[in-house]
Amino acid sequence: MPERLIVVGGDAAGMSAASQARRRRGADDLEIVAFERGSFTAYSACGIPYWVAGVVDDRDDLIARRPEEFREKQDIDVRLRHEVVGIDPQDGSVTVRDLADGGEQRHGYDQLMIATGAIPVRPPIEGIEADGVLGVQTLGDGQRVLDALAARQPRRAVVVGAGYIGLEMAEAMVQLGIEVTVVARGLRPMETMDADMGERIADAMRGMGIELHLDVEVTGIEVGSDGWVTGVVTSEAEHPCELVVLGTGTRPNGDLAAEAGIPTGAQGGVETDQRQRSPVAGVWAAGDCTQVFHRVARRPTAIALGTIANKQGRVAGINLGGGYATFPGVLGTAVTKICGLEIARTGLGEDEAREVGFEPVCATVASTTRAHYYPDAAWATVKVVAERESGRLLGAQIVSEEGGAKRIDVFAMALWQGIMVQDLLNVDLSYAPPFSPVWDPVLIAARKAWDAVEADRG
Amino acid sequence: MPERLIVVGGDAAGMSAASQARRRRGADDLEIVAFERGSFTAYSACGIPYWVAGVVDDRDDLIARRPEEFREKQDIDVRLRHEVVGIDPQDGSVTVRDLADGGEQRHGYDQLMIATGAIPVRPPIEGIEADGVLGVQTLGDGQRVLDALAARQPRRAVVVGAGYIGLEMAEAMVQLGIEVTVVARGLRPMETMDADMGERIADAMRGMGIELHLDVEVTGIEVGSDGWVTGVVTSEAEHPCELVVLGTGTRPNGDLAAEAGIPTGAQGGVETDQRQRSPVAGVWAAGDCTQVFHRVARRPTAIALGTIANKQGRVAGINLGGGYATFPGVLGTAVTKICGLEIARTGLGEDEAREVGFEPVCATVASTTRAHYYPDAAWATVKVVAERESGRLLGAQIVSEEGGAKRIDVFAMALWQGIMVQDLLNVDLSYAPPFSPVWDPVLIAARKAWDAVEADRG
Structure with a gap:
């Protein structure tokens, strides 16, 4: 048996x-x-926003x-x-x-x-069970969003929450020609990034035509006589709409x-x-x-x-199966592409570091992603979080026009092994004009973080 | 004083x-x-080929x-x-x-x-001092190439050597409409890459219209009565030309x-x-x-x-200046963009590993650079070299249509700290459909390398 x-x-x-x-x-x-x-x-649940946007044609591809x-x-x-x-x-x-x-x-x-x-965390809001109020957690959810788009042809949609999935869905719907409003409790979009990294994100969203209402509480969802959603009420305003997407976390x-x-x-x-x-x-x-x-x-x-x-x-x-394997844990690495930006993080942000009891020292640098003279050199903002005194690398965040996703992996690999920022200064990273400046932003940011640690030591 | x-x-x-x-x-x-x-x-001497190609307009930008x-x-x-x-x-x-x-x-x-x-290593070939036989080592060299292009409007050029600079110059001149022939001693272009990684490179070069003659010796350079080069003679053929670029190493x-x-x-x-x-x-x-x-x-x-x-x-x-700093050495990391390919390496190749006395175990994987369903997912071939018995990472090489440069940096960061491939299997690298498959090629290659090390242990 x-x-x-x-x-x-x-x-x-x-x-x-x-x-x-x-x-x-x-x-x-x-x-x-x-x-x-x-x-x-x-x-691939991560692919749902691209399927909704029509970037991925077929559900079965996911x-x-x-x-x-x-x-x-x-x-x-x-x-x-x-x-x-x-x-x-x-x-x-x-x-x-x-x-x-x-x-x-x-x-x-x-x-x-x-x-x-x-x-999904469904906030206890009146009306949240109405038709047309949809999560995007499962492939079934994605299908329901597409069905609603096809059946109701909504002109306006409200996204509740400004995290990864909320913003990806907001962008997907804007690309379909829908007027999108994002409402969120936080003071900035993408609260998994430090506050000083978030500014560009809000700018980019508004630049794409997404209406952004931050620091507001959703107080109710309005429902029509047919049971379908007709609007979202917040502590600040009322947003009529024909579709609501919940990006309120899980x-x-x-x-x-x-x-x-x-x-x-x-x-x-x-x-x-x-x-x-x-x-x-x-x-x-x-x-x-x-x-x-x-x-x-x-x-x-x-x-x-x-x-x-x-x-x-x-x-x-x-x-x-009778073998032996262990899972060594995570770094909290995450990346997304939103409104033309690559937004990436690994390890702890500045506030997260404090929350768990580290005293952080940070450095943020602006750099180009290629040699300054190479065509289409784009910008990247890189923040490094280190522990005071020791200089231990605690985390990094990147907001960039290109090249952020794989650069965060360079930090992730460093963090994986528990490195000091002073050991990052001379790492032999690749260099060619189409791919990086002679000092890669990763190295510049690490150097500035080390300068900050030294200055803090006094 | x-x-x-x-x-x-x-x-x-x-x-x-x-x-x-x-x-x-x-x-x-x-x-x-x-x-x-x-x-x-x-x-930036590395920028010279882009300046010659007209990708960078102004010398002063370099x-x-x-x-x-x-x-x-x-x-x-x-x-x-x-x-x-x-x-x-x-x-x-x-x-x-x-x-x-x-x-x-x-x-x-x-x-x-x-x-x-x-x-530059100038092979002792008769005629090598002729006018129109140029290196590309200094900004002055770059200027001489541009001057020769302007003055002589060469229809045909020969590049001697198939390393980074030779291939970058070959591509630059093809883009200017010049017929380019590359002649090299080696059995493949880009000998800093392992033989099994080189095939795609030769294909891509020929696809761009570059004529490639490998495994040949340059025996002479022909010179016209005005002292200007008129052709390159190899052990195999004669190549008439009006310009010779030396990419014979330094x-x-x-x-x-x-x-x-x-x-x-x-x-x-x-x-x-x-x-x-x-x-x-x-x-x-x-x-x-x-x-x-x-x-x-x-x-x-x-x-x-x-x-x-x-x-x-x-x-x-x-x-x-009276401070204290040490240089911790290099990994031999290098990357270039040639004929639409990103070609990258760090650490030791398979042959190099043998040369210095390691016994290597290798794994090569083909993967996509994005989620398979995401548009424009491109291919990447990733090779990992590990030490037998220990599993110590010795090097990695990538030939890809995109995303190779920064992925090699992930390996470089791992190598920097001296990691075993078995410690790479679960590294928390970033994931989102536009940037990588759910198992990044770096992780897949590391896993296959670990499988190979285990199989070798028997």
Whole structure:
């Protein structure tokens, strides 16, 4: 009799784990069943804004692997539209609801992989359940946005929230000719970036014709007689619209685990050890639903990101398959392309550094991304955050017209190994006029940060 | 009486050193005189091919700082067209020839900075001194190429050598409508890349219309009755032409130092310690004329590159100014853009690794540079070289349509700190569909390299 692995959630983390486990253990040794409440497996949620904008034509392009492929190539039994509604770790079973008919069944497991992802934070606003108020979390959500665009041809849309997904959706809809208003609580867009890096972002958004209302609270959503949204009311104004997109963030979906007594952390993510095992025997977790160790902050955090989900799922699957792998944590690296800007970060921002108890010393430099004389040299603003006294690199942020995404990776690689900014001054980075000035902005910023650390030492 | 610093050579290394020294010591404490045999200071030799191609309009754009600026802003006495022809370390003096009138003078120094750069390797071929046979080492050389193009309107040009500068010049001239033939000894273009990475380069060159003759020896250069070149003869064919560009490499210009008994290494570069001091008291050296420590090969090497010259010059200048700085060595990082390709390397190639006694294990992967569904996703081939048994990263090479230059820097940063490929598998690199697939090519290549190391262990 083979062992049975049940996977809860059929996206990146769950299916990576299933695939890796299968590579190491044949079907006669390990039966794998994956339950997914939605209609798709292993897709790129990050691609949804590009699909909505029409930059990506076909929904299926966003799907890395379909259920049939898992079944045929890997003998993984994927059941779509099946929601796991309860876990019983004592009994070693899950209760699964078939969303087609509402019928429920118990299934025993030997190993359980929890990969339930993140869920959107829906602020408790009156009217938020109205038709035409949509999240963009799943491929199904993306389809609903496209259906609404096709059916209602909205002239005006409001995006609630000015984080990555909100701004990407705002840009996508502006490109479709829709009048877009972004309303957000924060004092600036993209609050994951330090305040001094945020100015250019607001400028670029307004330059694209996006109306931006910051420091406002959404107090209500207005609904027409047909149940469809007609406007968003904030503490400041009323914004009539025919579509609302919620970009109000997500939280780890650890609810199912918590209800079953599986330990979760402060942000609601499932606790795991280095090998992605939860504290409960036979129960594993990976991806957005987990707590993840932040290597610079040295504490658990919650980050919903496909790369992390893939990596953790792979680690869990290797271990489930009898191998040995550990997940070494994250740096909080993130990048997006919005309104012609590359906006990137890794490690801790200045305020984040203070929040976890470091005293930061910072330096910000403006540079070009190519030799100054080379055509189309663009600008880049690079901020480096270091620890006072030690000079330890704590983080970096880049807002640029080009070349920010991969430059942040250079900082990420440095941070990964825990470097001092003074050890960055002479790193042998590549140079040619089409790609960087003779002193790359990364090196200039590191040098200025080291100057600042030295000046602080006095 | 102030001390006197004499700088031999007014380009990146020499003038960086002079500037840094001046920042720390005023004119009443340190007199600085720089002798430059050419007509320009502190320019970007790397920009010459772009200037020839007309991508950069103005020669002055390539000059970072003119002599007047050094004089007026920093009280550095720069004398152009003055060649230092002898050093007498016992006496503490140099002999300087004024190229305007041939007159020679001795000048005493307290500190001497040797920054004489690299000199082109001119193979001993009959006719190589003919008019129209030009190097592209200095800004003056670049001017001579442009003058020859204007005066002779050549229809056909031959480039001897298929390294960085040769290929960049070949492309520049093709863009001007000239028929270009590249002849080279090697079996492939760009021999600084491993053989398996070179195929695409030859294809791209031929695709642009460059005629490529490899594995041939130049046996003679034909000269017309007016003294101007009329053709290049190789072991294989004769190539009529009206212009010859030499891209036959360079060597450190340590001749002046060697004649004065200042120790030089196997490739001819001046020996220095960590602080850029030569073994002779009061004599310093920096830039292309020096030996430089290769951190992965763990031995001295010679690399002519503006970034290194700037860094070493800065280090020397800080020390000359009474500060403390050391130069930590290089990785052999290099990048170029040729015929639509980004060609990049860092650390050791497979053959280079063997040459210095490592046993390498390699992995090469083909990937896209963006999410596969994102428009204009391009290809990248990434090769990782690791040490067998240990898994230590030894080097990486990338040939790609885009995104290679900064990705090589991610490897460079990893190499800088001496990492094992197994520690690269889960690095938290940035991800968004416009910039990378969910598993960045860097991570995929590292994983395959680790698989290869494990397989080799057996």
